[in-house]
Amino acid sequence: MKKLITLLLLTIVAGCSNEDSNSNPESLLPEITHTGANTFGCLIDGKLFIPRDGTGTWSGNDPGLSYLGGYPEGAYNEIDIRDYKSEKTTRMLIHLHNLYQIGVADYIINESNGMSNVDGLNHTYLHCKVFNKSTNSYQYYRSFENSGTIKITRYDFTNGIVSGTFSCRVKNSSNPEDIIEITNGRFDINGYTLPNIVFP
Template sequence: MKKSLFLILIFFSLITFSSCKKKEVIEPAPTLPEITQLGLNTFGFMFSNEVWTPNLLVSTLSANYGMQGDEVKLNLFCRRKSPQNQKTSDFFNLKYTNPDISTGTYELNEQNCKIDVETISADNHAKGYKLDGKGSITFIRWDLKNRIGSGTFTLTVKEETTGETVAITKGRFDMVLGD
């Protein structure tokens, strides 16, 4: 009887412990933030078919505004953990100058806009991208009293060594403007 009870306990123990599985933590796929105009410090865009949003624990998002000579300069900067190489980060930097910024749609071109994008591949190879042709930026809210800038953008960038072009679409930002 003791032997049967012992075998039953061993059997149930084996079943119990063999069925234990480590819970897999599934991170939700990144999504673009809503288009808002409240100064929520949100930012995102599609880089080809890939969602690009800030996703590091440290502050990786900034919007600076100021005068450069007679022109207004807006600098949007975002850094994210590279999806191809989790030990590194990618960055996006849009520098836009215009004599006068207000709500409305403006063309992005090489005279008024500088785009710097860098991505890091799985083999730790950096790819740099610059503005290719034209794009557009729409300011939904440009409120200097409350220091809020929000809007949307779309453009195309070209990889500096290969000439590969990538569409940046569905861009949106809702930021508190710093100096």
């Protein structure tokens, strides 16, 4: 009987610890690293957002995390993050302007027009698609002038590594009074090895 009570207590404690970690989404974020570990995470209005691959189509899997550069060389780099697995999916795009020329520095997050690559604006911006419970629909949120900072902590062009942290506020495209916070952002990407990484 004593063993049974001990076993029940251990089960309850383990269950509580699990719930505690789930009630603290910050604890589920990847570590801040600068090694090209191919990680990304942030909190969107306090909720965890990390990349998760989709099942894909006939042409291959849908990647949870993509990184690309644009013409002319070094004019911009974009980090495209998607959560394909959650019931209410989320997508974010980070557009870094002149990363190749500037390198390690603080980048001010400015206005987004909701577009990407050559259709986007010629400065650093961020936008995302998030499910809004109050409207029971997906809403598009865009950065605005001086709405946050991306701190690039490592930029190694030769080895394809870019690492940094970020935080900002974004406005609902259809309701400018609706502003959400993106906090505790971090990424550590190796553009050469990223295509081989699985985000479960």
